[in-house]
Amino acid sequence: MINKVSFKEKIGYGFGDAASSMFYKLFTTFLIFFYTDVFGISAAAAGTMILITRFWDALNDLIMGAIADRTKTKWGQFRPYLLWFSVPFAIIGVLTFTTPGFAENGKLIYAYVSYSLMMMIYTVVNVPYSSLIGVITSDSVQRTSLASYRYAFAFGGGILVQATLLKMAGVLGGDNEQLGWQMAVGIFGVLSVVFFLLTFFLTRERVKPLKQEKSSIKEDLKDLLHNKQWFILLAVGVFTVIFNQLREGAAVYYLKYYFGEQELMLFGNVWHLDYKALTGILVPVWTGANILGVFMATWMAKTLGKKKAYMVFMIISLVASLLYYPISPNDIYMLLLLQVVVGIAAGLPIPLMLAMFGDIADYSEWKSGRRATGLIFSSISMSQKLGSTLGIALTGYILASVGYSPNNVTAESQTGIRFMMSVVPAVAAGLSVVFLLVYKLNESYMKKVKDELNERINKV
Incomplete structure (x- = not known):
């Protein structure tokens, strides 16, 4: 049975990831920079803190997915979490970007506590x-369309943060x-509450499990851990996120310490741009190009299939990423290109990943006779967190290994920053392609799975 989804509901679903993505981009693009250049702790300490807190939190995603699967309210299984936790999400988000008047050790403890709480509340909201998407519709094409709307809105929220944060923080804080930073993040927090509530009110849950029999969390986890295709797709997702995270985390450093101040000719005028202005232009250009890739996803999935389309564009991402190393710091137009x-190429796989986890949910139900939508889809958040964790930690460790010191960058540090922006992400992209080569749930295989599931539904 195909559950058609209205344009209004697709828009409503998209608002939820606009909210999440504003904070996700705060973490991926600015967090390590905030900790080293604003908050006041070392790159290595920040990297270790993020590694410890987020690895533990990534495991919580599976638990939260299982809890959400067992939630039953008049609003459904998953929507209520957007209503209940949107305000705590915003409050803790602001606290994460608040700098206390402590010495460095005290600041580090505060960072551990505030960031751990933020990741926990992010899990509670984002996993449901x-x-x-798995219960709005059962149709793969509709899910891909929903995923495209989701990530278009996500990138919209990300662009808003990337384009305005540094300048907004400067205007709101003045010399402080x-x-x-605290006030700017507060504005994004208010917006996130509004967006989560719009998703709650504009979406509906329609897809019910094939069987209403009760299963334990232990049984669901056992099914998942015996699902080889889940492990493969999880690895693909982790390395894809590492690719994006390394580039985003390195971008501010790359622009500040390699490109520096630039003069850009636009519309007959010469614009003098510092690193804040460059970040506000070039990082959103990457994210805006992601949106083009996102909207190509449905067409490319129909043309090549999800797996092949994913592979092609990750290979393009790999090759283009390598070109960031030899580029001249005076060639701002080549950087823009x-x-x-890379933005278009890296954008297309993201909604495909969401739709492919939908296939994993169907495949798991086909094999076991039990559906664990929340548990399966928690893997998306899990792969994001694992990939982002490794990417941010690598950023901190690479900076530390090349002797990075804020506002006092040596030639060695500059080379490390260039390497971090180009070669290391390219390796991650290559590893995602390797895992895709052994992933077997292509369109023909999934047609067999869906046909048999529909037969079971008709018999019931």
Whole structure:
């Protein structure tokens, strides 16, 4: 049975990831920079803190997915979490970007506590939100369309943060940079509450499990851990996120310490741009190009199939990423072109990943006779967190290994920053392609799975 989804509901679903993505981009693009250049702790300490807190939190995603699967309210299984936890999400988000008046050790403890709480509340909201696509509709094409809307809105929220944060913090805080960051994040927090509530009110849950028999979390986890295709797709997702995270985390450093101040000719005028202005232009260009890739996803999935389309564009991402190393710091236009090319290529796989986890949910039900939508879709958040964790930690460790010191960058540090922006992400992209080669759930295989599931439904 195909559950058609209205344009209004697709828009409503998209708002949820606009909310999540504003904070996700705060973490992926600015967090390590905030900790080293604003908050006041070392790159290595920040990297270790993020590695420890987020690895533990990534495991919580599976638990949260299982809990969400067992939630039963008049609003459904997954939507209520957007209503219940949107305000705590915003409050803790602001606290994460608040700088206390402590010495470095005290600041580090505060960072551990605030960031751990933020990741926990992010899990509580985002795992049910990610699972929602699996119960809005059962149709793979409709899910791909929903995924495209989701990530278009996600990138919209990300662009808003990337384009405005540094300048907004400067305006709101004046000479007090730490206050400026706190106030700017507060504005994004208010917006996130509004967006989560819009998703709650504009979406509906329709797809019910094939069988209403009760199963334990232990049984669901056993099914998952015996699902080889889940492990393969999880690895693909982790390395894809590492690719994106390394580039986003390195971008501010790359622009500040390699490109520096630039003069850009636009519309007959010469614009003098510092690193904040460059970040506000070039990083959103990458994210905006992601949106083009996202909207190509449905067409490419129909033309090549999800697996082949994913592989092609990750290979393009790999090759283009390598070009960031030899580029001259005076060639701002080549950098702009690369941002567009890599942005489009890296954007297309993201909604495909969401739709492919939908296939994993169907495949798991086909094999076991039990459906665990929340548990399966929690893997998306899990792969994001594992990939983002490794990417951010690598950023911190690479900076530390090349002797990075804020506002006092040596030639060695500059080379490390360039390497971090180009070669290391390319390796991650290559590894995602390797795992895709052994992933077997292509369109013909999934047609067999869906046909047999529909036969079971008709018999019931």
